[in-house]
Amino acid sequence: MSQGRVVRPLGACERTIDFYMHRNPLQFSLVAEMDRPVPAGVLASALATLQDRHPLLGVAVDRAAPEAVYRVSEGAIPLEVAADGTPWQSVVAVEQTRPIPPAPGPLARAVLVPQEPGCAIVLTFAHQITDGVGGLRALLDLVAALDGEELTPPGDVPHVQEDLLAHLDGAAHLDGAAHLGRTADAGDATAGPPLDDDERMGAVGELTPFSGRTPHVDTLALDRGLTTRLVRRCRQEGTSVHAALCAAATVVFHRRGREFVRVLTPVDLRRAVGLPDEVVNRFTGVRTGSAAHDAKDFWGFSRRTRASLALQRTPAALQAGAAALAQHAPSSPGDAEAMMSAATAADIQITNLGVAYPSGQSPGRQNPSRQSPSGLSALWGPAQITQLRGEHILGVVTVGGRLRMTELTHDPVAGLVPEIGAVLAEACAESPHG
Template identity: 35%
Template sequence: MREEPGFVRDLGAMERILHFYASEHPRHFCVVAEIEGTIDPAKCRAAFDAVQAGHPMLSVCVRDDPQRGPGIYRCDRPLKVGFSSVDEEPDWRRVVERELATPFADSEGPLMRAMVMYGAHGASIVLTSHHVLSDGMSAVFIVQDLMEALDGRPLVRLPELPSQERLVADVLLPGGRTIDPEMPDGLDERRLRTIADAPLWRPFEGDTPLVHTIEFDAPFSARLRRRSRENATTLNGALCAALVQCVAEADRGRETCAILSAINCRPLVRTADRD
């Protein structure tokens, strides 16, 4: 255990590779929430402060130690939240494009930032998160907490969670087995850095993010979700399959089409849905 000011814990193996990968090929992500009603920037700022106070991982950064590797450390910086009127920023898609092109400084934190575009009848909120400590579902839960804070409801402070590997080791390994779940056998620091230095399926350098959207109405979304469950898949899996089909039809000369689809590990490690 490191005895350093602000130290929280070591990064797990998955967190380490995401940290190393982001330093070479920034691949953070955005979640957008569109809400109705008048937004007061001061109250919205206070709601973000309440959300940050309830989520310990929204007040951390990642620092590299030459001897012990990267670890999570507390930081006292408030979340970076920008505000603009819809007259200045009429299309949140352009904001997402800029956010995706702007990397995080892992050693500074926090590892999430927000942009609020507000008007007379509603607002669009763009949350940009670093993958090392957040996934898509986590970001959606943060949006939910933000809505509750805007509604004046108190938020419960969540506990600091261990790494994914530690959760798996505690739940699935036989009693008495001793391993280092933060760095499993065969995944030393050098190998993780080598993996992270390589592109996934192609180089990303020089990319300019472009965002296009398709909007589904509520009845269609409900039917799509129901059919996904009937076919023992997820809504995300169905959309990924449809995307691959569209690419295959548009480029019939393509021999392969690779797509990465995240999975939800929460049921496997028996954590609460909100963790």
């Protein structure tokens, strides 16, 4: 490992994740269901092409240096083949029980799952090298390589996100994303944002020691009709699909007797401030909260959630958060655990990757109900566990006009994911006001 060339030091966000991962595996999986079989040799070749395209798919983390650094890893992305017909959900669950070590690298692996009539491909990434949106970019590039497309030439090693945010010129654009995209932009807020200043927002989570327990996995795919109605209704109501998802999950927890509900939303900095679409960490986390009486008017609550999220994802807010982390980055696993337990505690985390566009295509220029990579029949994830007691992590992604949800937890709430879908359907069936 020490012989590998240094790629670059880890940034503050990456160091925080890496310190946390000393004792708490933090990795996520994305799943591509293909409508045709893919031979293992063909997939291995495509993975090599993918590794050539994205520098951080070919690194390890060297923790022995004075400060942790990425070093070049000469290894190929490991590929396993599951038994024919194995449910991909089982593979995803087991992937959370197998920590990806920081060395010798690389910090990703793949499982090919043969199934009729095609196959599923499960890609799992260590969180030191990328977030969900970066993982989706890698998965879509892999599908493109399997389709015989030539990927764009390898880029430079992605810069540290704190450095990029520190040099924003103030004119960084905000991507509207008011459709099936990631966290919403600023908009009209009726009755102010939810109770972000409530003291219950700051309650610290409790870590559970990693034991290799297999998490519970639940999934739901909205049909095309409901997905289309949801997008249309969110536009009519002046809100976003992501805010509606947050509202629906909150309603479900309130119906189950929780008086105060917090939702954690990872914010994609690529869309928020116009950073390149690269395989790297480009995110921060923001939270919204509500008491039960605040969520009775679904669409009003959704608009307030959207407004609250927008306030927390302005360029100035994101710059301030990155600067604070850079100045007070953890220096030990204990520091990182304390920081993560305080910053990420929530009743549910919703990671919405938005519409998955084929490699090389730009969001906003395509019809999301019609455009999907050749051979790709479904996408799922990101699927992840962070070791916080009582956590529910909901991954959301849309391809081919269908929004799909994947939930992982060690503390199942019966019917949680189906009821989120039912709440969305109920809300879309209501007559619009005015």
